Amino acid sequence: MSTNTPLYQQYPLHITNTLTATKQLFTPIKPPFVGLYVCGPTVYSDVHLGNVSTFTKFDFIYRYLVFLGYKVRYVRNITDVGHLVGDIDEGEDKIAKKARLEQLEPMEVVQRYTNGFHNVMKQFNNIEPSIEPTATGHILEQIEWVQKIIDNGFAYEVNGSVYFDVPKYDAAHPYGELSGRKIDELRNATRELDGQSDKRSPLDFAIWKKAEPQHIMRWNSPWGEGFPGWHLECSVMSTKYLGETFDIHGGGMDLKFPHHESEIAQAVACCGSAPVNYWMHTNMLTVNGTKMSKSLNNSFLPHELFAGDHELLEKGYSPMTVRFFFALSHYSSQVDFSNEALQGAEKGYKRLMNAQEALASLSHKQGALNEILEAEIQQHCKDVLSHLSDDFNTPRAIASLFSLCTKINDFKAGNADVGGISNSTFEQLQFTFNGVINDVLGLQSEAQQSNHLDDVMALVIELRKQARADKNWAMSDQIRDQLTAAGIQLKDEKGGLTTYSLD
Numbered sequence: 001m002s003t004n005t006p007l008y009q010q011y012p013l014h015i016t017n018t019l020t021a022t023k024q025l026f027t028p029i030k031p032p033f034v035g036l037y038v039c040g041p042t043v044y045s046d047v048h049l050g051n052v053s054t055f056t057k058f059d060f061i062y063r064y065l066v067f068l069g070y071k072v073r074y075v076r077n078i079t080d081v082g083h084l085v086g087d088i089d090e091g092e093d094k095i096a097k098k099a100r101l102e103q104l105e106p107m108e109v110v111q112r113y114t115n116g117f118h119n120v121m122k123q124f125n126n127i128e129p130s131i132e133p134t135a136t137g138h139i140l141e142q143i144e145w146v147q148k149i150i151d152n153g154f155a156y157e158v159n160g161s162v163y164f165d166v167p168k169y170d171a172a173h174p175y176g177e178l179s180g181r182k183i184d185e186l187r188n189a190t191r192e193l194d195g196q197s198d199k200r201s202p203l204d205f206a207i208w209k210k211a212e213p214q215h216i217m218r219w220n221s222p223w224g225e226g227f228p229g230w231h232l233e234c235s236v237m238s239t240k241y242l243g244e245t246f247d248i249h250g251g252g253m254d255l256k257f258p259h260h261e262s263e264i265a266q267a268v269a270c271c272g273s274a275p276v277n278y279w280m281h282t283n284m285l286t287v288n289g290t291k292m293s294k295s296l297n298n299s300f301l302p303h304e305l306f307a308g309d310h311e312l313l314e315k316g317y318s319p320m321t322v323r324f325f326f327a328l329s330h331y332s333s334q335v336d337f338s339n340e341a342l343q344g345a346e347k348g349y350k351r352l353m354n355a356q357e358a359l360a361s362l363s364h365k366q367g368a369l370n371e372i373l374e375a376e377i378q379q380h381c382k383d384v385l386s387h388l389s390d391d392f393n394t395p396r397a398i399a400s401l402f403s404l405c406t407k408i409n410d411f412k413a414g415n416a417d418v419g420g421i422s423n424s425t426f427e428q429l430q431f432t433f434n435g436v437i438n439d440v441l442g443l444q445s446e447a448q449q450s451n452h453l454d455d456v457m458a459l460v461i462e463l464r465k466q467a468r469a470d471k472n473w474a475m476s477d478q479i480r481d482q483l484t485a486a487g488i489q490l491k492d493e494k495g496g497l498t499t500y501s502l503d
């Protein structure tokens with residue numbers, strides 16, 4: 001095939017579509033353009049490692065689509081209103097609750113945790129989405145959708161709130177397609193309404209909620225002051241930026257039901273067509289085989305992980321090690337976090353980085369062709385991309401990268417002659433090895449960066465030590481405070497040693 005053929009034609013992509021539960025050839029609506037929507041974070045607390053794992057896995061997916069030559073519009077929202085503590089229609093708004101507890105404006109809560117989220121995404125080298133819309137920025141559009149769904153007969157207003165009529169929808173279109181749930185089973189599994197509820201059926205969900213007097217986040221609407229239901233924002237923002245039907249919608253597996261199921265129903269009820277061609281769901285992160293949860297004290301924040309500052313961590317692990325660790329499992333498999341697995345990932349990451357350095361140091365000058373070696377390297381290069389095109393199989397692609405590492409190390413050590421392969425194969429090796437490591441897996445060398453910082457921090461720590469020896473507490477405090485403001489934490493260990501970690 002000519003080198004001008006886009007990679008997506010040379011390595012046709014197959015995706016496991018969770019809507020059909022089959023692996024399908026990916027056919028975008030309008031190639032080379034691809035629309036990708038991923039449900040973003042609810043910004044009411046620090047982003048935890050489970051979120052990081054979800055967004056990093058979609059970062060691999062996004063990066064590979066781009067690598068294949070697709071022009072991707074990647075939309076990932078920020079949920080800044082409407083996500084209730086009870087996850088469905090109960091409880092306080094998560095952001096309003098945090099604002100009340102910390103005596104902040106809700107938008108201060110949103111800004112603080114949005115900034116924190118962005119910082120963490122940068123540390124893990126995740127690429128920013130093309131558009132990052134917020135729910136509060138799309139209230140008018142959400143009100144229009146509610147009105148259309150009412151007009152089309154699939155929602156009803158009671159006492160200032162508007163509910164989506166699930167049984168009525170199900171009579172016209174099957175409800176539960178994505179999660180495989182049947183409406184009768186759902187009915188049996190749901191509590192009966194307690195008479196207090198305005199809903200006609202316990203399966204119905206709010207698309208607009210009336211704001212009670214104490215509720216601080218509120219907007220005017222045709223049904224009085226209120227706020228949008230959580231599921232609605234993603235329907236509205238995905239179709240606004242990607243079209244009424246778009247290519248790929250992703251999210252964590254826990255969002256399949258009811259969030260994504262409701263998104264499909266809302267879109268069909270409003271626009272008359274299914275919104276998404278390929279649904280993709282990433283699996284969960286566990287710690288030593290157990291689900292991550294605050295109450296089990298096994299959930300880490302990224303900065304605790306980097307510093308090794310948690311009783312379950314034997315030491316700190318760098319963002320690149322953790323990123324590589326995420327790539328070692330298929331996105332649809334559960335990832336189990338353990339010191340052993342992390343230390344394995346650390347070794348693997350270093351192996352790739354060292355081989356990359358070795359490759360950069362090789363200069364190619366063709367000698368007598370070694371046909372076996374030539375064929376082997378070509379095959380490994382093809383395998384890397386074939387695995388990635390097979391439903392983004394990063395672990396198998398990494399195994400093929402490791403086979404290439406062995407060859408590169410042989411060249412470097414003089415066990416094999418790099419001149420034994422042709423110039424085009426050498427270029428293919430550079431393109432595949434470096435392209436996949438840096439552009440698809442998003443791994444970068446952290447050695448240089450952190451060495452500079454280590455040098456500077458050694459100096460700063462020494463100056464602070466001197467200030468303390470001189471009993472210049474003001475200076476010593478100033479150093480610590482300004483470092484904290486810059487996101488660098490000092491830790492005085494036993495024995496007089498001071499270490500630092502990044503937020």
Ligand SMILES: [Zn+2]
Binds near residue numbers: 039040234259
């Ligand atoms: Zn969503």
